[in-house]
Each structure stands twice: as C-alpha cells, then as structure tokens.
Amino acid sequence: MNLSPAPICLSLKGISKDYAVRVLNHVDFELRAGEIHALLGANGAGKSTLCKIIAGLTPATAGEMFCDDTVYSPSDKQQAEARGIQIVQQELNLIPTLSIAENLFLTQLPLRFGVIARKQLREQARNVLLRFGMDDLDVDRETGSLGIGQQQMIEIATSLNRECKVLILDEPTAALSGKESEQLFEWLAELRQQGAGIIYVSHRLDEIKRIANRTTILRDGCHVGTFAVDDLSTDEMVSLMTGEERETKPAIKKKHLDVNNQTENQAKQNGIALRVESLHCGPLVKNISFSVRSGECFGIAGLVGSGRTELLRAIFGADHAESGELFLNNNRGPFRFKHPHHAVRHGIAMVTEDRKKSGLLLSQSIRVNSSLCNLNAYTNAAGIINQTEERTDTTRMRQKLDLRCNDIEQNVETLSGGNQQKVVVAKWLLAGADVYLFDEPTRGIDVAAREKIHRIFTTLTNQGKGIVIISSDLDELFETCDRIGVMSAGKLVATFSREAWSTDLIMQAAFSGYIDPSEE
Amino acid sequence: MSRNDSTNRIKSQERSRSSKVASSLLQYAGMVSVLLGLVFIFSLMSKNFLSMTTLTSIANSIPDLTVIAVGMTFVLIIGGIDLSVGSMLAISSALLGVLMADHGWSLALAIPCCLFACGLCGFLNGVISVKAGIPSFIVTLGMLEIARGVAYLITGSQTKYIGSSVEWIGTPIQGMFLSPSFLIAIIVVIAGQFVLGRTLFGRYCIAIGTNAEAVRMSGIKSAPYSITVFAISGVMCGLAGIMQTSRLSTADPNAAIGLELAAIAACVIGGTSLMGGRGSVINTFFGVLIIAVLQTGLAQIGASDPTKRVITGSVIIIAVLLDAMRQRWGKNRR
Numbered sequence: 001m002n003l004s005p006a007p008i009c010l011s012l013k014g015i016s017k018d019y020a021v022r023v024l025n026h027v028d029f030e031l032r033a034g035e036i037h038a039l040l041g042a043n044g045a046g047k048s049t050l051c052k053i054i055a056g057l058t059p060a061t062a063g064e065m066f067c068d069d070t071v072y073s074p075s076d077k078q079q080a081e082a083r084g085i086q087i088v089q090q091e092l093n094l095i096p097t098l099s100i101a102e103n104l105f106l107t108q109l110p111l112r113f114g115v116i117a118r119k120q121l122r123e124q125a126r127n128v129l130l131r132f133g134m135d136d137l138d139v140d141r142e143t144g145s146l147g148i149g150q151q152q153m154i155e156i157a158t159s160l161n162r163e164c165k166v167l168i169l170d171e172p173t174a175a176l177s178g179k180e181s182e183q184l185f186e187w188l189a190e191l192r193q194q195g196a197g198i199i200y201v202s203h204r205l206d207e208i209k210r211i212a213n214r215t216t217i218l219r220d221g222c223h224v225g226t227f228a229v230d231d232l233s234t235d236e237m238v239s240l241m242t243g244e245e246r247e248t249k250p251a252i253k254k255k256h257l258d259v260n261n262q263t264e265n266q267a268k269q270n271g272i273a274l275r276v277e278s279l280h281c282g283p284l285v286k287n288i289s290f291s292v293r294s295g296e297c298f299g300i301a302g303l304v305g306s307g308r309t310e311l312l313r314a315i316f317g318a319d320h321a322e323s324g325e326l327f328l329n330n331n332r333g334p335f336r337f338k339h340p341h342h343a344v345r346h347g348i349a350m351v352t353e354d355r356k357k358s359g360l361l362l363s364q365s366i367r368v369n370s371s372l373c374n375l376n377a378y379t380n381a382a383g384i385i386n387q388t389e390e391r392t393d394t395t396r397m398r399q400k401l402d403l404r405c406n407d408i409e410q411n412v413e414t415l416s417g418g419n420q421q422k423v424v425v426a427k428w429l430l431a432g433a434d435v436y437l438f439d440e441p442t443r444g445i446d447v448a449a450r451e452k453i454h455r456i457f458t459t460l461t462n463q464g465k466g467i468v469i470i471s472s473d474l475d476e477l478f479e480t481c482d483r484i485g486v487m488s489a490g491k492l493v494a495t496f497s498r499e500a501w502s503t504d505l506i507m508q509a510a511f512s513g514y515i516d517p518s519e520e
Numbered sequence: 521m522s523r524n525d526s527t528n529r530i531k532s533q534e535r536s537r538s539s540k541v542a543s544s545l546l547q548y549a550g551m552v553s554v555l556l557g558l559v560f561i562f563s564l565m566s567k568n569f570l571s572m573t574t575l576t577s578i579a580n581s582i583p584d585l586t587v588i589a590v591g592m593t594f595v596l597i598i599g600g601i602d603l604s605v606g607s608m609l610a611i612s613s614a615l616l617g618v619l620m621a622d623h624g625w626s627l628a629l630a631i632p633c634c635l636f637a638c639g640l641c642g643f644l645n646g647v648i649s650v651k652a653g654i655p656s657f658i659v660t661l662g663m664l665e666i667a668r669g670v671a672y673l674i675t676g677s678q679t680k681y682i683g684s685s686v687e688w689i690g691t692p693i694q695g696m697f698l699s700p701s702f703l704i705a706i707i708v709v710i711a712g713q714f715v716l717g718r719t720l721f722g723r724y725c726i727a728i729g730t731n732a733e734a735v736r737m738s739g740i741k742s743a744p745y746s747i748t749v750f751a752i753s754g755v756m757c758g759l760a761g762i763m764q765t766s767r768l769s770t771a772d773p774n775a776a777i778g779l780e781l782a783a784i785a786a787c788v789i790g791g792t793s794l795m796g797g798r799g800s801v802i803n804t805f806f807g808v809l810i811i812a813v814l815q816t817g818l819a820q821i822g823a824s825d826p827t828k829r830v831i832t833g834s835v836i837i838i839a840v841l842l843d844a845m846r847q848r849w850g851k852n853r854r
Contacts, residue, residue, distance in 0.1 A: 344739025
C-alpha cells in the first residue's frame with residue numbers, strides 16, 4: 001500500500017527552546033503531506049512548545065525549519081498562516097461576544113465601503129457551516145452562548161476554512177463529545193486527501209491508534225523517536241513517553257480487585273452521601289434524581305452539551321435550580337443552594353471543568369491557591385492568618401499530590417496543566433468535604449498526573465466520601481467508578497452498575513435523548 | 521528533575537525563601553531609590569530643599585492624600601475604582617465645619633459624625649455597584665457629583681472657619697516636627713499593609729481582584745468583602761477631611777477637587793494594578809511621597825504650575841512603564 005513516501009511538507013532540524021530551563025533540546029521532526037502525525041509526550045515534554053514554534057507563536061532558540069524545502073522562520077502567526085500553517089490551540093481563541101459568522105471570518109471580514117457587508121458575511125458563514133455539517137446553527141448566534149464543544153468545532157472550522165497545508169491540533173477532542181470527535185475525524189480524513197499534513201497532539205492513545213499514521217514521541221524536551229503508529233501498542237507508547245515500565249495500572253485495578261474490602265466498606269457506611277430529588281435547572285437539567293452512597297464513586301457520562309456540567313453546577317449552587325431537593329449525609333435536608341458558599345458549608349466540594357477560568361487564581365502562588373477554601377481554619381478571631389500552618393498544609397499537599405514545582409510560593413500560571421489541576425484538587429482536599437464533584441478532572445493533563453488524581457479518588461472513597469465524576473473519557477469512568485449514570489438532552493436516561501455497563505450501552509443511552517421519535 | 525532528592529528540595533526551598541525576602545525588599549528598593557533620586561536632584565537644584573523646614577512641610581502636607589490612597593489601594597485591588605474620594609472628603613470637611621463652627625459641637629463628637637457620613641457614602645457606592653453589578657467607575661462617578669452637591673448644601677456653599685480647636689491635629693508636635701495627622705497616616709499605612717498581607721480580609725480582597733469567578737466557585741461570598749472595601753474607602757475620606765480641615769483651620773466645600781486622580785496616581789506609581797489583584801499599601805505610600813516631593817521640589821526651583829503638571833504627568837507614565845518592564849523581566853527570569 002505504501003508505494004513511495006509522500007513529499008515532506010515541513011521539516012524541523014535541531015530545534016531548541018530555552019525559557020528559564022531548556023524545554024526543547026535539538027528536536028528533529030518531519031511531516032509528510034497527507035499524513036496525520038501524532039505528537040506524544042507527558043505534560044512538560046514540550047509538545048505545546050513545539051507546536052507554538054511551528055505556528056510562529058514563539059521563536060525557537062536554535063535550529064532551523066523548512067517548509068516545502070525553503071527556509072521557514074515565522075516571526076508571528078500571520079507569517080505562519082501566509083505559508084498555509086494553521087494552529088488550533090487547546091484554549092479557545094474565539095471572541096465570545098461576537099457572532100459565529102464574525103468569528104469565522106474575523107481576519108477577513110467582507111467589507112463594503114469600509115463597512116462590514118453583513119449580508120455577504122452571513123452568506124459566507126452559512127456556506128462554511130453547511131460545508132462542515134453544522135448548518136443547524138444560526139450564524140448570528142453569539143459564540144459565547146454555545147457549549148464549549150461546539151465552540152471548539154467552530155474554531156477548528158475557522159482554521160480549515162483558510163488555506164491549510166499544515167494543520168496543528170493541540171488536544172482538539174478534549175472538549176468534544178464522541179459524535180463531534182467522529183465528525184472531526186471525517187474532516188481530517190478529507191483534509192489528508194487534499195494533501196495537507198496534520199500534526200495531532202492528544203493524550204487519547206486509542207484515538208491516535210485509530211487515526212494517526214506516524215507518531216513522534218517527546219520526553220523531557222528530547223526527541224525519543226518517530227514510529228509508524230501500527231508498529232506500537234498503546235502500552236509501548238506510554239512507556240516510551242514516561243521512559244519507564246508502566247507500573248501504575250495495577251494500583252488502579254487494585255481498588256476493583258479488592259471488591260470484598262469495598263463491599264465491607266459500603267456495609268459499614270451504608271449511608272447516602274448525596275441524594276438528588278427531581279432537580280430542575282434551565283433547559284439542560286430536567287427532573288434529575290440519583291443518589292451516591294458514602295464511599296461510592298458515581299460517574300456521569302454523556303455527550304458534551306447533555307447537561308452534565310449544568311447538573312453539577314445546580315447541585316453546587318453555582319446556578320439556581322428552579323425546583324428539586326438535595327439531601328446530604330444521613331438524610332440531612334432538604335436543601336437547594338443559592339450560592340456555592342452554602343454548598344461548601346454543607347460539605348460539598350466541586351472541581352470545575354475550566355481550571356483557569358473558575359478554579360485558580362492564576363497570578364497568585366500555590367500556597368494562596370491551596371489554602372483559599374480553608375482559609376478560615378488558619379485564621380484566628382482577629383482575622384489574622386497563621387502563615388506557618390498554611391505553609392505546612394500546602395507543603396503536605398505538595399508531597400501528597402507529587403506537585404512538581406520549585407517552591408510553594410511559585411505562581412500557578414507557571415505550572416503545567418497537570419500540576420495546575422493538582423493545585424485545584426489540593427484546595428478542595430484541604431477544605432475537606434463529604435461529597436466531591438469532579439467535572440472533567442483529568443482533561444488535557446498527562447498520564448502521570450491523571451493517575452495521581454485517580455488515586456486520590458480511591459483515597460477519598462476509602463475515607464467514606466461520596467464522589468461524582470463527569471468525564472468524556474469512558475475509560476476513565478470505567479477505571480474509577482462504581483456506577484455510571486448517563487445523561488442525554490438534560491435527562492438522566494440510564495444508570496449502570498459495574499457488571500452491567502459497556503461502551504455500547506452507554507453510547508446508546510447517551511444518544512437516546514437526541515433521537516427524534518418522529519423520524520423513526 | 522523527576523527524581524528530586526529531598527536534600528535538593530530543602531536546598532531549593534532555602535534558596536527561594538532567602539530570594540523571597542530579597543525580592544520583597546527589592547520591591548521596596550525600587551520605590552525608595554526613585555524617591556531618593558528625586559530628593560537628590562532637587563537638593564542639587566535648590567539649596568533650601570534639603571532642610572528640616574522643607575521636609576517637615578512635605579510630611580505634614582501629605583496625611584490626607586496618604587489615607588485616601590490607602591483606601592484606594594484596596595478598592596483597586598478588588599478590581600474596582602473610587603472616583604468619589606475628593607467629594608467625600610468635602611462632605612467630611614463641610615460637616616466638621618458646620619457642626620463645630622455653627623452648632624458648637626466638640627471635636628470628639630464631630631469626628632465620629634464625619635467618619636460615619638463618609639463611611640455611609642462609601643457603603644452606598646459598594647452596595648450599588650456590587651449588588652446591582654454596575655461598574656464602580658459609574659457608581660462612584662455619580663457619587664462624585666452627589667457628595668460634592670451635599671457638601672455645598674451642608675455649608676450653604678460657604679467656607680467655615682473653625683480655628684484652634686482643630687488646628688492642633690495638623691500642627692507639628694513641639695520637638696517632634698511631625699503633626700498628629702502625619703502620625704495617624706503612618707499608623708493607617710502600617711495597619712493597611714498588615715491587613716492586606718496578613719489577614720483573611722486582605723487575602724480575600726486579592727483573591728476577588730484576581731479571579732472573582734474562582735472565588736465564587738470556591739464557596740466564598742465576595743459581596744460583603746467588596747462592600748466593606750468601598751465603605752473603608754469612605755471612612756478614609758472622612759479621616760482625610762478632618763486632616764485637611766485641621767491643616768487649613770477652615771472647612772471648605774470646594775476642598776479636594778480632583779483628589780481622586782492624585783490618589784489613583786499614587787497607587788499606580790506604587791505598582792498597584794488597575795485590573796485588580798495586585799498592590800501594596802507601603803508602595804502606595806511611596807507613591808504619595810514621590811508626588812509630594814515632586815510638587816514641593818518643583819515649586820522650590822520655581823517651576824510654573826503648567827510645567828509642574830507636565831512633569832508630574834510624565835513621572836506617572838514613566839513609573840508605570842518601569843513597573844511594567846520590571847514585571848516582564850521578572851516573568852522572563854522565571
């Protein structure tokens with residue numbers, strides 16, 4: 001099948017990048033036309049930096065790049081785009097207050113006498129949405145009102161719509177539902193046919209196995225190797241990334257092997273940690289009831305936009321539920337919280353989906369962030385904070401979560417995504433709660449951090465806490481949960497126990513709310 | 521890097537602790553060196569500048585701006601702004617004048633009244649902007665007009681001479697060269713820095729200014745803290761009104777027009793971010809000193825009023841530029 005290798009459309013030779021430390025060390029990389037080339041590595045391996053260098057967002061310290069055999073050294077994103085190199089970054093780059101149409105054509109708005117030609121703009125935007133199968137969206141809709149997954153799709157469509165010889169995708173499916181991911185893969189296949197090269201960064205190895213042709217693995221800023229994807233198993237990929245045999249899997253499985261222990265625990269503390277009774281909140285939380293036992297881990301699966309986040313926000317008091325009741329430990333209640341403040345006081349903690357927007361004080365230190373929810377405990381009657389206790393506790397958390405940092409006074413914005421997420425978790429562990437809500441707790445973070453956080457789940461359930469986890473990654477739910485509820489179109493449509501669940505059943509349930517009975 | 525042994529970790533902790541002390545001193549060192557630089561330049565240009573008279577007159581002219589700037593620092597840190605400080609000061613001054621000169625109240629009775637009235641104005645600023653979600657820029661812009669109007673209504677648009685019963689507050693204590701006002705201002709600065717750096721209240725203020733949504737999702741109600749900050753700014757204006765009235769012996773409803781800009785300038789020179797989340801009371805105090813030294817120094821070398829304004833404005837911009845560069849440098853070094 002492989003006749004002669006396709007021409008190389010982008011090659012990097014000896015690329016290095018120094019910030020305070022060297023993050024990329026003489027990395028070679030080449031991308032062929034018409035291939036999907038996965039870039040793999042644990043967080044901090046330098047994947048994102050490499051992408052940024054190629055996309056002209058930051059210059060390399062040393063090394064050369066060639067695009068179609070001519071020297072390529074972009075000084076900014078515009079120059080990269082002029083050569084047909086597009087990047088879709090992990091963080092959304094859309095302007096939430098502008099319409100979908102305006103975002104799609106932000107850099108090339110059609111003008112008439114210096115004024116935006118509205119009609120033409122709408123027409124063009126409608127064509128783009130039609131081309132990408134999203135014509136059910138209104139082009140005049142404010143982009144910020146879309147779900148995060150749909151926004152991501154708009155962003156990708158924006159890049160694909162421009163001239164695109166090289167497309168860089170950094171964790172594109174992190175925010176996407178299964179259906180949206182499938183759609184993305186179709187677009188990518190089409191793009192390959194047209195001879196474009198695609199650089200694909202993702203932690204989802206099964207995805208990479210499915211769609212990528214070759215993979216380049218980075219570890220600590222060094223090029224480990226470039227392989228044909230078919231030659232590697234996912235386990236081999238992980239060991240190449242971490243540089244060691246993978247020994248962490250058994251630790252996760254152990255929890256489930258200890259079924260006896262588990263049931264004993266549950267027998268001992270058979271109390272209900274959280275019971276939700278017919279909760280209604282906006283269009284995406286409709287009549288939801290479920291309960292979580294102490295020491296139980298309850299997963300919530302569902303497509304992006306099915307109301308999973310909204311459900312947790314309604315429980316936590318971040319959004320106002322219209323009706324419904326909550327009961328906590330030993331049937332305390334009923335409650336309906338109007339502000340997260342009340343939820344926290346009654347022993348609920350919530351790790352939000354977007355750590356930068358609603359989880360962290362980015363410009364503040366690890367210490368300030370970790371102690372934020374527990375500050376009352378360090379404060380005396382006069383309102384003065386005992387900083388020694390605060391430091392001791394933060395240091396304890398740093399060790400417990402294996403937080404990689406120079407010092408607890410370091411600003412959290414300088415940490416990698418995985419370590420930032422650990423800070424958010426540390427904050428809630430210090431605050432202490434009976435019920436922990438986790439919304440996409442391991443999105444976009446590396447394998448090691450992910451397993452660290454999974455172990456925290458085990459610790460918490462062993463302490464008799466109730467846990468609710470939302471994840472778009474079904475494997476994560478299978479690994480960590482005792483039961484999985486599935487949401488679809490704002491309803492909790494099914495609940496599966498460990499013995500009964502399967503990917504098929506869950507996906508069927510997840511789609512069930514969106515199938516129009518009149519069409520069948 | 522992944523296999524950090526514990527000795528390395530302890531070493532790096534020690535290193536960073538000492539570097540933290542160094543960097544916090546460095547933070548003040550920048551302001552102090554600018555201040556000393558200005559003093560040096562003026563002492564070269566004018567023989568009289570480096571004299572006890574000049575220095576004490578500077579010290580005794582700044583208490584009102586100082587306490588207002590302390591309040592303003594907190595407002596800016598939570599991401600707000602208070603444009604009504606000058607007008608609130610005028611209310612305090614007007615009340616003091618009418619109560620003491622017209623109604624014959626004692627100072628001890630009049631002072632709480634002034635502080636309460638201004639605190640109430642600040643509280644209203646806070647409640648309206650926080651509860652209704654209106655930007656504090658707009659609410660306090662309204663209060664700037666309202667409070668000024670109230671000050672004129674209280675005094676019937678007249679100045680009120682009070683005299684010796686308040687003068688002592690603004691007059692240097694014998695043998696000490698410094699006035700009670702100045703000493704109070706210093707206490708306010710120290711207390712302000714302590715509250716900001718060491719208390720729950722200060723920590724929440726910084727947190728709110730850094731990311732209000734994260735604070736909310738951490739289960740903290742920010743409204744009471746934000747409202748308190750505006751109320752404190754009001755009380756500070758009340759205090760400043762008393763200080764200014766005592767210095768001039770006269771209550772004047774026209775007092776302190778445009779003072780909000782000087783207060784904001786002092787904060788900004790001291791490195792407080794208008795976006796919230798970052799600021800230091802001590803550095804604000806240095807900002808006040810820099811403005812005062814500049815004003816007095818320029819007056820002594822005979823600069824005209826327009827020239828003074830051009831130079832003061834330039835210093836504000838240069839200070840912020842330097843601060844921005846320092847920030848960027850600090851970030852790159854990391």
